[in-house]
Amino acid sequence: MAMREHPKKISRIILTYACLLVLSFVVFFVLAAGAFAEIITSDQFVPANTVENAIRDQKEAIQAAEPFDASLVPEGSRYALIGHDGQVLDTDMDQKMLAEAREYAQRGQNLFGDRFYYQIPRNDGVCVLQYYIKASYKDEALNQKLPSPEWLMNAVIITAAALYILVVFLGTRAFSKRLKNELAPLMEATNAIRNQDLEYRAGPSGIWEFNQVLSSMDDMRLALKESLQKQWREEQEKQEQISALAHDIKTPLTIIKGNSELLTEDNLNGEQAECVRYIHDNAEVIEEYTRLLMEVSQDRAAWNLNPEAIPAMAFMEQIKKQAEGYTAGRQIRLCFDTERLPEAFTGDSGLLNRAVMNIIANGADYTPEGGTLSLKAEGNGSVISITITDGGPGFSADALKNAARKFYMGDKSRSAQKHYGMGLYITDSIIRQHGGSLCLENDPRTGHGRVVIELEGTGEVE
Structure with missing residues (x-):
């Protein structure tokens, strides 16, 4: 990777x-502070406490004037001369x-919103002055036409804050876009590996x-x-070995069939004829199994169904009947039971x-002599x-998860017979293609291995 x-x-x-x-915050703060200072110090503006200061300056004059002189009251304030008896003079x-x-x-308490009052004691009573603490323009015409200086200062602060937020948004967006662009090679490499494109080589990132990470992913x-x-080479070798086998x-299977056919031409008694027929029929079954094995070795796990x-x-x-023939010479007792079977079900009779x-052959292989193989349909x-419940040791934890995989031969607890890890795989493929399921478990009471096949039935229950 470059x-x-x-x-x-x-x-x-x-x-x-x-x-x-940080820099943008400092810039906008300085600009806002400068504008704020310009508003306060400009000759065009009257500070908010101007009237209050003028009242303090005029206090002694208003207090000493005899009689009361309204012209001494500072501009921007109103007055009320109240006598000692409470009458407004x-x-x-x-x-x-x-x-x-x-x-x-x-x-003596100023609790009147934005209106403030100031009292000056006099010999004839008290002079109460009302005023506002707010900035204004020196030119009264501007006071009438323009927003108040306080509003202008708030506008400066809000504008500076809005501009800073805009800079933060644009900066964050640009930062996010850059990270996204730099992450693109990493995402492309991840997707390529997910899609098993192992020839893909990721481009470089600017980070x-x-x-x-890209270098590590390339090594991976x-x-x-x-x-x-x-793994592919090993799989191919296994397939070639199975196909060759x-x-x-x-x-030899053709020889067995041919000789069994020749034997049927001889004068055989009833028992001999039955044995020869049994040999011939099972040779045909083995021949069919061999064909299926060759299909599996070529990854043809989907069977051609002929549903009926x-x-x-x-x-x-x-x-x-077939199970009895399989267990007859092994001294294994077969228990057979049916319960509430439907009249019929749909599927390929031969494949099922x-x-x-x-499953029965597998169970019989792991059932010791004198043991019991149970077959129940309900x-x-x-x-x-x-x-199908056999009489042998149960499945290991690993086998319960993987026994239906092709070529699985890892169950040490059930290794009494040589096998090639194909039986359960073939069975599982056939059952799944019929829309059914195959479940491996152990009998909770005896610990023997148990396989459950479930299929969809049709018709009435007998």
Whole structure:
């Protein structure tokens, strides 16, 4: 994987982004503070406390004037001259302000919203002045036409904050877009491995840490490619061995069939004829199994189904007869039972026969002499369950998960017979193609191995 000449560390990129945010904050803060200071110090503006300061400056003059001189009251304020008996001697306030001025004169508390009051004691009573603490323009015409200076200062602060948020948004978006672009080679490499494209070579990233990950992923890709190639070679070798074995079996099998056919031409008694017929029929079964084995070796796990309505009881009787023939010479007792079977079910009779017989043969191989092989078929609603329980050791934990895989031979607890890991695989493939299921378990009471086949039934329960 080619690397860019100068990839940057992600910490440097994040630090650059953080510096951008801090710098932009400082710039907008300085601009806002400068505008704010310009508003306060400009000759066009009157500070908010101007009227209050003027009142303090005029306090002594208003207090000493005899009689009361309204011209001494600073511009921007209103007055009320209240006598010692509470009577209003002179005022330019409206009724609401006058009521507040009297209350202030009595209590001395400024609790009137944005209106403030100031009292000056006199010989004839008290002079109460009302004023506002707010900035204004020196030119009264501007006060009438423009927003107040306070509003202008708030607008400056809000504008600076909005601009800073915009810079943060645009900076974050650019930072996110850059990270996304730098992550693209990493995502492409991940998708290629997920899709098993092991020839894909990821392009470089501009971030040093991402390049390290890409380099590790490239090493993993090469190791995975080598491992899969080795696995494919081993699989191909197994398939070739199975295909060759199946082909070699055909020759002695043809001889057995041919000789059994010749024997039928001799004068045989009833028992001899039955044995010869049994040899011939099972030779044909082995021949069919050999054909299926060759198909499996060529990865043809999908069988050509010829579905038909299969009478359930007749099918199980046929299975029973074949099972009896298989266990007859092994001193194994066969227990057979049926319960609530439906009238019929749909499937390929030949393939299902092979599937069930594979399980029975497997169970018989692991059942010791004198043991019992149990075969039970029962209906449960629309489902037919065929349960085969052998008399041997149960499945190991590994076998319960993997025994139906092709070429699985890892169950040390059930290694009494030589096998090639194909029986359960073939059976599982046939059952799944019929829409059924194959379940491996151990009998909870005896610990013996048990296989349950479930198929969809049709028709009425007998």
